[in-house]
Structure formats: C-alpha cells, structure tokens
Amino acid sequence: MPLFDQLYNFARWLTQDTTEAEDLVQETYAKALRGFSSFQLGTNFRAWMYRILRNSFLSSRTGLKTMVAIDEETDENLLPAENATPESILIAQANRQAVQQALADLPVPFREILLLCEVEEMSYQEISETLAIPIGTVMSRLSRARKALRGQLSKNDGGQHDL
C-alpha cells in the first residue's frame, strides 16, 4: 500500500494514539478514493494525500481539541534558545528519545510542520500546499517551530545543563 507507512507515521504523531491514527489513515484512503475526481493531474499527489489526512484530523474530536491557534508574528511564549547549548545537549546525549519527547510536547502546528519538512523532506512549496498556507508563513512557522523545539529540549532537559 503506497504511502501507507509515511501517512501512518504522520497520523500517529498528530493523534498521539494508535487507534485514532489507524482510523485516520483508513479515512484518508477512503476519502482519496471518493474524491479522486477533485485531484488535478499535474499537481502534487503527495501533498494532496497529506492534506486529506490533516483535514480529517482537524475535523476529528482530538484535532479540534489539540489544534491550538498560534500567533504567526510574535515569539512570545517560546522559550529562549539563544545559544548552541541545546544542540550540544543533543550531541552529548545522542538522545533520540529526548527529541521524540520534545516533538510530542510541541503544539500540533509546530510538530506537523517539522515532520513535513525534516521527516517527509517536503519542499516549502509542498508544505504550503499541504497546510494551505503561503510560503512566507511556511518559512516563519518553520523557524519558530525549530526555536520552540530547541526550547522544549532545554526545558525537558530540566536544567541539567547550563542554559
């Protein structure tokens, strides 16, 4: 089943729940089949599939509950990440679990854009199509998501390192 593993991974990260992720993936394929006529040949098929999955998530109970609105302009409420210390924590600990926990702790808009960019290796254009936001917003949100992740890593690290 093509794209199955990637879609499931993304769904699981969004929902944080196995059953919900399974339902979401199943719903995505069903909707893709039903709505195939709305897919325009020549446009990005992968972005289309991810958009269906994400829209289904947004309309689900968990999605409505967890999809917090984020201010695209201000950096308030983000933990400072002014120096390279969080990166050096990463290198020192080589701690995959720490990154996974920090990712899971991020608000969904930050988590999803990081996953699309780093894990799915989507271009800014593809991310723009998937999330239905302008490329400028992709860049600023990505930048803030990275900053938030570094901040979350520092926070989860519990001040064991000098920050």
Next chain:
Amino acid sequence: MTCEHAASKEWSGKIDAYLDGELETTEAGVVATHLRECAACTADALGRVQMKRSVQMAGKRYAGSAALREKIAKSVAAKPRRKASWVWRLVAVPAVSLLMLSVAVTLYVNRESGRRQRVYSELADLHVSALASATPVDVISTDRHTVKPWFQGKIPFSFNLPELQGTEFTLLGGRVTYLAQTPGAHLIYQVRKHEVSVFIFQDRGEETASLTSGPVHAMSFNVENWTRDGLRYFVIGDVSADDIQALSKLLRNAR
C-alpha cells in the same frame, strides 16, 4: 566569537532556508561566502544541521500494522455492495487504477529522491565536517604518489589520481571515510581558495547503486558523480559547476 548577523531574525531564517536547500542560487552564494568567513555562523549552521538530522531520525517513529495495511488494501479494492451501474464502472475503474498508479509512481519517486537526498546530504556533511576539523586530512601531501599508497590496506580497493601540473587544482591530502557503513577514500583538492572533496567508494551499496551519474546541485553544493571500474566517484564543493566538471574530467582520465 560574535557576528553582526547573530541576533538577526532575518539571517536566522536565511540560514534555515539555505540548509533546507530553498535559497535561490545568488542568495545561497551570499550565505555560503559568509559561512566560509565566519566561524560563529558556521558553528551555528552545523548545530542546525545536527538538529535537522536528529528530528529526521526521531520523527520516523511509528509503523502501521500489517493488519491495518491489509484492511485498507481490501477496502480500496472492495467492490460496491449494490450492483454497480455501467456508468459507475466506467468512471470508477479508471479512477482507481489511476489513483493506484499515481500512488505507485509517487512512492517510487519519493523513495529514490529521499535516498539521493540522504546520500548528498551525508556527503555534504562529510565535506563540511572535514573542512571544519582541525585535521581535515590524515595524509598531508600534494604528491599523488604519496597519497595513493597511503590508502593501501586501509580501504578494500585501489584508484588512480590525476597529474595536476598545469591545472588550477592542488591536492591537499586524504583521509579514510565512511558512507552507509562502507569505507572509502576522501581526497581534498584546492582550487583558488576553495576546497573541493572527492569521495571514492565501491559501487555496491544500496545507498549509491540507484544514483544516476551526472551533475547535481544539492544542499547548495555542486556535485558530480559517476562510476568506473566498480567504483563510485563523487566530487562536491561550493565552487562553480565548471570547476567541479574540470576536476571530474581530470579524475576520469587518471591513469
């Protein structure tokens, strides 16, 4: 070490876009030039690369069950319960076939593109980290007859290096390196004030076997790769594509 760009939000976004391979050539050139000159920004960029790779590894976390896969495959292939009209069949059968075909093509393209991206990203990392290292090469010599024998017994193959007299290139030395757990040779050449890396591996790894030969622009570096006598050659650097081509030609003709 401080840099006037350090506190700039705009610069930070530019570095991110540069590392994501999303900057236009001119802008990428500006960033690359600054990185060559500024140790603080280079350290910052390396930290960001490290973070990108960590997220990439950490993000590939979940796999759907075989049962779910089978269930969805069945539901996609399931026939409608009611007797379908010929009109429905006329529309649905090509639609499903087209969907499956598109998905298959997309998957193949994504997988191959992901693999290529990984290889180039890995090579760019090897190139940058070697140059950032206090000892970029383990054998320091401009003489190919010193550098080549140094690799004997260290890697499981041999290769030829070109005569550089009369060219703009200078051999700086070499080191043993690894790509996807495969040992290989990493040679560093200088052209004007730029360093260019040449990587040579046996062409049997899954990671490199799918690569098509030819010039590529990846991670803001120019790359050329080809195979000869069972070896895969990569030439990578921030110099112009013409310089990369010129060095590649010399290496191809080395006897």
